[in-house]
Amino acid sequence: xxxxxxxxxxxxxxxxxxxxxxxxxxxxxxxxxxxxxxxxxxxxxxxxxxxxxxxxxxxxxxxxxxxxxxxxxxxxxxxxxxxxxxxxxxxxxxxxxxxxxxxxxxxxxxxxxxxxxxxxxxxxxxxxxxxxxxxxxxxxxxxxxxxxxxxxxxxxxxxxxxxxxxxxxxxxxxxxxxxxxxxxxxxxxxxxxxxxxxxxxxxxxxxxxxxxxxxxxxx
Ligand SMILES: Cc1cc2nc3c(=O)[nH]c(=O)nc-3n(C[C@H](O)[C@H](O)[C@H](O)COP(=O)(O)O)c2cc1C
Numbered sequence: 001x002x003x004x005x006x007x008x009x010x011x012x013x014x015x016x017x018x019x020x021x022x023x024x025x026x027x028x029x030x031x032x033x034x035x036x037x038x039x040x041x042x043x044x045x046x047x048x049x050x051x052x053x054x055x056x057x058x059x060x061x062x063x064x065x066x067x068x069x070x071x072x073x074x075x076x077x078x079x080x081x082x083x084x085x086x087x088x089x090x091x092x093x094x095x096x097x098x099x100x101x102x103x104x105x106x107x108x109x110x111x112x113x114x115x116x117x118x119x120x121x122x123x124x125x126x127x128x129x130x131x132x133x134x135x136x137x138x139x140x141x142x143x144x145x146x147x148x149x150x151x152x153x154x155x156x157x158x159x160x161x162x163x164x165x166x167x168x169x170x171x172x173x174x175x176x177x178x179x180x181x182x183x184x185x186x187x188x189x190x191x192x193x194x195x196x197x198x199x200x201x202x203x204x205x206x207x208x209x210x211x212x213x214x215x216x217x218x219x
Contacts, residue, residue, distance in 0.1 A: 002033035002082040002217050004126075009088040009099035011041045016132040016175040016202075021087045023206040024130065024170075027213020033082075035213065038074055040098040045071035047101030054109035063120045065109045075106060083126035083216045086160065086167070089175075090133035093144050094152040103159065110163050119163045126216050127160055127167040130209060132175045134189070140171060168212050172205040 006025055010017035018037075025035035046069070053059060053066035065075050078084055086103075088095040095103075110121040131153070133140065144153040160167050176198040178184050181191035 002028070004028045004033055004035045004083040004085065004213070004216055005078045005081045006035060006037045006085040006087060007040060007078075007099070007102060008037055009040045009086070009096045009102065010132070011096075013039075016172055017087050017089050017130065019206060020130045020132060020170065020172060020209045021085070023209040024085060024087075024128070024213035027210040027215075028217045029213075030210075031214040031217035033213075033217030038078075040102055043070040043074065045069045045101065045105070048104035048108055055113060061109075063109050063122075065105045067105070071102070071105055078106070078125075079122050081123075081125060083128070084164070085128045085130060085216075086156075087130035088132075090131055090135070090140075090144060090153075095156055103156070107159055107163050117162065121163050125164045126219060127164045128170065128212055128216060129157060129160070129167040130170050130172075132172040134173075134175060134177065136173050137171065140173065168215070170205070170208050170212050172202060175202070 006021045008018055008021045012018065021037050025037055028035035049067050051067060053061045054064055056062060065072070086095075086099065088099040091097070094100070110119050112118045112120055131140070135144075140153075144151050146152075146154045149155070149158055157167055157169075174194065174197045176194050177189075178186065181189065181194065
């Protein structure tokens with residue numbers, strides 16, 4: 001049975017990113033796999049401390065993040081799963097801060113400081129990325145992903161691909177951000193358009209996450 005870890009880097013439970021994670025997890029389970037959602041905002045941890053214990057020649061933690069905190073147990077188990085999903089809302093055109101901190105702790109120990117930055121990860125995991133955001137696909141592709149993957153999201157995916165398999169990407173654009181738009185100063189968005197999109201398009205995004213979950217589970 002395939003074990004798939006879904007890393008949720010959204011602070012909001014049951015909102016857009018979390019719902020995409022739940023749908024992906026359902027797909028994994030319906031295809032006979034086991035899915036576990038890990039909510040980064042529930043874990044007490046910080047980014048890399050640059051202690052370099054993971055790079056110490058003949059060190060007992062070579063290739064492993066040795067810093068002991070809430071993330072240690074998570075890092076040790078996801079490295080030996082079958083797949084990992086990175087799910088995050090877009091903040092300032094990038095993944096959230098906690099996702100960035102998670103990536104530092106997960107991938108940096110696996111990247112050897114040799115000419116090719118050879119990966120020493122114990123397994124080459126299957127991967128997926130889930131993004132939810134306000135903007136449309138055009139802005140996402142041209143700016144966040146960037147031409148030739150030179151944007152912030154392009155950079156994020158390039159490092160995932162360097163260590164693991166190339167991620168399957170699922171995006172939810174133009175997401176519904178507030179429970180009641182009238183209560184917030186958010187004149188740039190048209191509430192009716194947001195509401196229509198949430199009813200008509202977001203269910204399709206959830207379906208894509210579900211199908212990707214099935215796919216990763218049987219691949
Ligand atoms: C701090 C912050 C920064 C954001 N920056 C962006 C952004 O640069 N581009 C964008 O499209 N959406 C941005 N958003 C909107 C969220 O990405 C979007 O509403 C997302 O779907 C929220 O996910 P959630 O429902 O899981 O919280 C931002 C939201 C917050 C709170």
